Amino acid sequence: MTVERSGPGEPVVIIGAGPVGVMAALLLARRGVRTVVLERHQDVYPLPRAVATDDEVRRILQAAGVGEEFATIARPSNGLRLLDARHRVRAEIRRTGHGHHGYPQTSMFDQPELERLLRDALARHPECELRGGVEVTGVGPDTAAPVRVTYRDDEGEHQLWADAVLGCDGANSLTRDAVGAAWEDLRFEERWNVIDVRTKADVRCWEGVDQICDPRRPATFMRVGEDRYRWEFRLGDGDAPLRELIAPWLPLSYDGDFEVVRETQYTFRARTADRWRSGRVFLLGDAAHLTPPFIGQGLCAGLRDAHNLTWKLARVLRQGADERLLDTYESERKPHARHMIRLAVAMGWAMTGGQDGAAALRRGLLATACRIPGLTAMAGRDLSPPLTAGPLVRRGPRRGLAGSHCPQPWVTVDGRRTRLDDVLGDSFALLTAAEPWPSLNALAQGLGIRPIPVGDLGDEGTLAAWLRAGRADAVLLRPDRVVMDVVPAGGLDFTGTAAWASVLHTTPRLLPPEPTAHPLRSATR
Template sequence: MTVVVVGAGPVGVTAALLLARRGLDVLVLDRHAGAHPLPRAVHLDDESLRVLQAAGVADAFAAVSRPMAGLRLLDGGGRTLAEFPRGAGEHGWPQGSMFSQPDLERVLREALAAEPRARLRGGVEVLHVEHPAGPVRLTVRDRVTGVEAQLVADAVLGCDGAHSTVRRQIGARMRDLGPGERWLVVDLVADAPLPVWAGVQQVCDAVRPATFMPVAGARYRAEFRLHDGEAVADLDLAGLLGRFGAAGCTVVRSAEYRYAAQVADRWRQGRVLLCGDAAHLTPPFIGQGLGLGLRDVHQLAWKLAAVLDGADEALLDTHQAERAPHARSLVRLAVLLGRLMTGGGERAALVRRAVLTGVRRVPRLAAFAASSRTPPLRPGPLVRRPRLAPSPVGGLLPQPPVDGPGRLDDVLGSGWAALTCGGPVPADWPGPVVRADGLGSPELVRWLRGRSVLVRPDRIVAAAVRR
């Protein structure tokens, strides 16, 4: 069985690694000859690190990233409105990690080169995708020689970004969930560490909202919202950077971006499926752009492998049914927080200060704001979550430390598993039964609260029962 992944960015290469580790042959096609050399994504949360862990590259990623200290909200005068610290996450990794995307791409491509079931072809453009019942046929062109060729695959994943060819080929369209905004993104290198906070600083100023953050090593990033009709050349960039003490840094890249809030109306046609920016685009305010794409491929890889091994094709229907609502909720949250942090005038600034003061004084609200947890999946065929009672179903199983050389995910294996402290385990639950009270993890025992839970291959809790 062969899967073609279109797009060799972090989402596409991660998809290839996940599929290859499930015994499938994978060909990754990319229109560019090599990896993109400039930084783009800079943040991943601990849920996303579970995906890189499943792909076998989390430890290598940890070596080129650094934990994020948290988020600090500032007013236009640079005074702190609120601070939400980040620390050790419940998934065995830091709640937030900062990195330079070229470093992540190098880690992923090195792992791909070492994977015997996967290969990468750069400089290849996909022209056409035919998706009848059965194998998928692709027409591709070598961008150097101009030679066209036909390829046949058992499935195709469109991980080819915001201007996705695969999305266009299946007739899908992006639907707006909020207005777009123009921002200037500036990547910097400093000769010496800057005397700035180790977390992300968000300037909540309606006149000139801005973001500043240390990335990794000597790298930093600054972002400034552009006014309607304003040209980048009109900005006093040195003055804008000066408020963060970064005026003397070397500018590696300065580029205008138009942040969009969109989700595709169709994610699948037969065995052609969309993931990552091909399926959704989000403003950067909650740092979930790349994380959303990694969740897409983590939750799709085991389903696709099962279908290609003979499972009911209807299993692929759950891809959009599960991922699209999750993506929409996070994109809408990013739009809302962007408005709350940067919208309005003087009056809005006063309201913002009052609201943030209230949040800081209520421990539960402050803890929620600092959490890296994303919303649970909606109930469905693979998520047996009660609609009213509180339940862990639909969320990601935590990964506290366990006895032994591996992590909890290693103990559970690559398929379905039941986790229990001795309570009842329904006979129809697939996979092995793992006793949590034998793993040396009191945190896991406390989290179970006497329940038995069914864990999917992507570590989503599918069902739970009590004693």
């Protein structure tokens, strides 16, 4: 058996080179953390699986340095239509234009293309090493650092010792067993047939998702690419042949090209692991949660996991942050993922009718709700809720901006037009509605950043209006662009500095001096 021990700055071992695992490696590499990614397959899995992403995840792809490349393979979607059994439109939930994060609210893509894009980016980072064609056989038994990972390849057995292990190894995760986690059932399980087709036929579609609200045979249809389409049908007794099922979308008597890229049966489940971490071993993606696909958030949730965890892990490994910082991964992501899963379950039951005695009542309530003015427009907004209060989200008596994401407008800096996050970089950011006052300058110095007056960004007033609507004079943004703390309008300073400063760093340098009067206000009092 080969035993590998690395030198100073031991690597993070990532189990699984799907989009979540590779995303985690890329985000860690941008912070100087070395990774070894272990993957069963030598190459990208060739068949399509995930097909949709939202604007928040497009922003995460930008953070990983692949945002522009992803734009070349993505196709904006119009949103969601609810159709009855005769394919009459009952409601439209529009998700057009650019969302809060600066990208189309919904984008369609081909997962193999995304995975190749991510792996190409991984190959450009010397901090990342991908080992394909290996089978991980064990994690631990001790999950405190350093953690032992054993794997097998053509040359025999190997051991790696790592400062952290990220289990991105899917629903049948070996890592989940290592942390002693069990599934919590959120009470949804249905068998569906998923069919991916390539054809040049004039398929009837509206460049969005169709949900057929038919209790006898609920279905989902979407256009994925230029000549790529997906149908999903809930399995029942005596299902019709494929051509008969998809006939409503094809020209009459169409008998031209029609390639079935993939046809497979899935069991859609709603589950979350009861624990996501043990010591330095973490669960991400399908290893931590499973969701029905009705709001297109399966892969999105896993990429959010990677974005939330990686900056915290890098800060612990490279900057000596308190180990408690790692506790916030599960405490922030688990409630968020559970909320999104329950929303997907509710949407699924409402749209497909479910299979219980309340199905007819749900369909009636849905039909009534869709006739309420403005409700479908509201449903088309950002589905992702703010993070709950905790050590890294300082929320006052009013909810305000804390825990939500900062918007990402286009800005102009030194005559160059670019996206906000490209200006802010990978660290914390301090945005102010006016020239920063002494205590903000001291805080920024402790974090190694500089305060940025939003009036200097040339964003046509977007950020100033956002601060004003949130009744804030300044906000402190985390590296994942979540608002960590707020100076309320008319306030003197951030309210919870001492609480989060002790988690972020071991030195007292983060603590600013006593609050002083806001210079713009002291002159008028």
